[in-house]
Amino acid sequence: MHSGIRRLLLLGAGHAHLHVLARLAEYHPADLQVTLITPFDTQTYSGMVPGLVAGHYSKAEVQIPLAPLLQAGHVRWLAGRCTGIDAAASRVTWQAEGDAVAQTFNYDLLSIDTGAVLRPERMDAEMPGARRHALALRPIETFAALWPDVVALSRERALSLAVIGAGAAGIETVFAAAACLRREGVPGATFTLITGGPEVGSGYGIGVRERVLRRLRREGIQVLREPCVGIDAQGVRLGNGALLCCDVPLLAIGTHAPAWLEGSGLGLCGQGHVLVNRYQQSVSHPNVFAAGDVATRDDAPHARSGVYAVRAGPPLAHNLFATLEQQPLKAHRVPQRTLNLLSCGPGHAIASWGPLHAEGAWVWRWKDRIDQRFVGSYQRNVPARTHPASPQTKDVGTPP
Numbered sequence: 001m002h003s004g005i006r007r008l009l010l011l012g013a014g015h016a017h018l019h020v021l022a023r024l025a026e027y028h029p030a031d032l033q034v035t036l037i038t039p040f041d042t043q044t045y046s047g048m049v050p051g052l053v054a055g056h057y058s059k060a061e062v063q064i065p066l067a068p069l070l071q072a073g074h075v076r077w078l079a080g081r082c083t084g085i086d087a088a089a090s091r092v093t094w095q096a097e098g099d100a101v102a103q104t105f106n107y108d109l110l111s112i113d114t115g116a117v118l119r120p121e122r123m124d125a126e127m128p129g130a131r132r133h134a135l136a137l138r139p140i141e142t143f144a145a146l147w148p149d150v151v152a153l154s155r156e157r158a159l160s161l162a163v164i165g166a167g168a169a170g171i172e173t174v175f176a177a178a179a180c181l182r183r184e185g186v187p188g189a190t191f192t193l194i195t196g197g198p199e200v201g202s203g204y205g206i207g208v209r210e211r212v213l214r215r216l217r218r219e220g221i222q223v224l225r226e227p228c229v230g231i232d233a234q235g236v237r238l239g240n241g242a243l244l245c246c247d248v249p250l251l252a253i254g255t256h257a258p259a260w261l262e263g264s265g266l267g268l269c270g271q272g273h274v275l276v277n278r279y280q281q282s283v284s285h286p287n288v289f290a291a292g293d294v295a296t297r298d299d300a301p302h303a304r305s306g307v308y309a310v311r312a313g314p315p316l317a318h319n320l321f322a323t324l325e326q327q328p329l330k331a332h333r334v335p336q337r338t339l340n341l342l343s344c345g346p347g348h349a350i351a352s353w354g355p356l357h358a359e360g361a362w363v364w365r366w367k368d369r370i371d372q373r374f375v376g377s378y379q380r381n382v383p384a385r386t387h388p389a390s391p392q393t394k395d396v397g398t399p400p
């Protein structure tokens with residue numbers, strides 16, 4: 001690191017970077033210039049997005065405004081997106097929102113927490129027509145902006161809505177959408193969960209899957225265990241040749257690594273995510289760190305979910321600052337077992353911890369309290385924190 005101003009560049013305002021931003025309020029050497037490149041001035045907390053869809057929360061309740069954190073941490077914000085990294089030259093290429101011209105930014109230390117994405121070319125290959133005819137859950141901000149249009153449409157006619165993808169996000173979203181449109185829309189709306197082939201919630205144990213299926217039946221949500229092979233103006237084309245007529249196809253499918261990591265020179269995993277060691281440090285470039293869905297741990301690969309991004313925040317902040325201070329780095333121990341709180345319709349949720357599981361209104365209230373406490377702690381801009389108030393509650397490392 002050179003002797004003048006040291007430039008720390010943060011890419012994305014993801015869950016781990018929220019913690020880094022909060023810590024910067026307490027740690028700010030005079031020769032350190034910190035810049036954040038991210039497109040939005042708020043960070044939407046995905047764990048509460050199904051609650052936003054259901055109408056339990058307002059947009060303001062699920063969003064963390066970045067301005068107070070940036071101000072307290074003396075961080076400069078560049079509203080835009082990273083479009084490329086040249087790790088050998090320690091340079092990032094980025095584009096301001098609405099600007100076609102790419103700009104460059106040289107860094108001394110880089111931290112990446114930009115999440116995973118839906119890659120258009122992969123969607124076109126796997127599910128032709130999806131980009132044009134379906135509403136994707138990601139980017140969450142775009143989805144949240146468009147959801148009120150679906151609600152408005154549901155007041156004109158009974159809609160048929162299908163969620164494609166039956167992982168945690170798909171399950172929660174179909175329950176939430178049904179709760180909202182049955183309350184707000186004209187009667188007669190129909191709801192379908194398309195699993196793509198596997199069981200509903202295939203990542204869960206049998207006990208949780210049975211509970212989810214019971215709730216789906218109770219809420220009158222149809223389940224189709226078929227792959228979706230295309231989407232057009234009529235609806236969803238299924239692997240068995242059938243057409244599911246559908247007004248609103250919602251994509252809750254698995255995500256990809258961003259295309260701009262290719263050619264960065266950074267060591268990547270087989271799926272193209274930044275490969276990091278136990279310090280959340282790039283295995284190829286020691287002045288690059290990464291956390292959250294954009295990264296893969298080489299020693300302890302784990303599911304891509306908010307909890308891991310939240311958990312990586314404190315060690316990431318520690319190791320960024322330790323690098324600047326030329327101090328030893330601390331290993332981040334990835335939690336092995338996680339508590340899982342899955343919301344399933346109005347005021348109801350399923351909890352699981354290893355082989356144990358339970359459900360009820362009390363689980364929903366538990367999840368609600370944890371989520372609100374987490375978002376609230378950043379909304380109130382508490383500057384000094386050594387731990388996040390609470391992780392995302394779909395995969396929580398330890399029970400509160």
Ligand SMILES: Cc1cc2nc3c(=O)[nH]c(=O)nc-3n(C[C@H](O)[C@H](O)[C@H](O)COP(=O)(O)OP(=O)(O)OC[C@H]3O[C@@H](n4cnc5c(N)ncnc54)[C@H](O)[C@@H]3O)c2cc1C
Nearest residue numbers: 012013014015046047081082114115292293305306307394
């Ligand atoms: C509907 C829904 C519900 C979910 N519920 C849960 C849950 O309850 N529990 C759970 O554990 N997980 C949940 N997940 C998964 C969870 O959202 C992700 O795993 C989590 O958001 C990953 O966090 P992250 O920090 O990696 O990135 P993100 O939270 O995705 O944040 C990425 C940040 O980077 C910014 N960004 C994106 N691209 C660029 C770019 N090119 N340049 C600069 N900035 C960029 C974004 O604007 C954002 O600020 C849910 C997902 C969805 C879709």
